[in-house]
Amino acid sequence: MPNSKFLKSSFNDRDEYPCPLCRVGKIRHMTLMEAMSCDFCHQIFTADIEQQEIKMPSRQPPLIWRWNGFHWAEAQLEGVKLGWGYIMAALAFIFLPTALMGGIAYHFPLKADAPLTWIPYIWTGLTCFSHFVIIFWLVLEIYQIPVMAYWRAIQQRLISN
Numbered sequence: 001m002p003n004s005k006f007l008k009s010s011f012n013d014r015d016e017y018p019c020p021l022c023r024v025g026k027i028r029h030m031t032l033m034e035a036m037s038c039d040f041c042h043q044i045f046t047a048d049i050e051q052q053e054i055k056m057p058s059r060q061p062p063l064i065w066r067w068n069g070f071h072w073a074e075a076q077l078e079g080v081k082l083g084w085g086y087i088m089a090a091l092a093f094i095f096l097p098t099a100l101m102g103g104i105a106y107h108f109p110l111k112a113d114a115p116l117t118w119i120p121y122i123w124t125g126l127t128c129f130s131h132f133v134i135i136f137w138l139v140l141e142i143y144q145i146p147v148m149a150y151w152r153a154i155q156q157r158l159i160s161n
């Protein structure tokens with residue numbers, strides 16, 4: 001760990017740092033190797049002291065975190081910039097089909113005595129939910145957020161308390 005929580009410290013591969021991936025374990029230098037590994041999720045990182053970065057090479061393109069003197073800045077994909085275009089596309093993917101379904105359900109209502117009049121509304125909700133799940137899953141996949149590692153950490157904390 002850097003000496004003090006309040007003093008900005010530069011990144012070097014001899015100290016311990018919080019794992020940027022699982023945020024539970026600590027990463028430290030591996031003996032006889034030019035790499036660091038996490039004692040909790042066992043992920044291996046390569047350190048670039050000059051750039052103050054660590055890279056997770058086990059996926060392509062690799063994920064990179066930069067040490068800002070206090071903590072790891074948010075992950076970036078090497079050579080990929082996720083800009084506003086992607087965010088707008090993701091929002092459009094969720095809300096355009098939902099608006100289409102909702103618009104149809106609103107403008108072409110079924111007769112009040114028809115059976116199952118609630119289906120268009122349920123269907124609109126399901127459209128929104130399923131498209132949101134797809135985007136959520138994509139974000140998890142892109143950033144390889146270790147859901148199982150978080151879950152294990154929560155369980156261990158519950159058991160140890």
Ligand SMILES: [Zn+2]
Nearest residue numbers: 019022038041
């Ligand atoms: Zn970890």
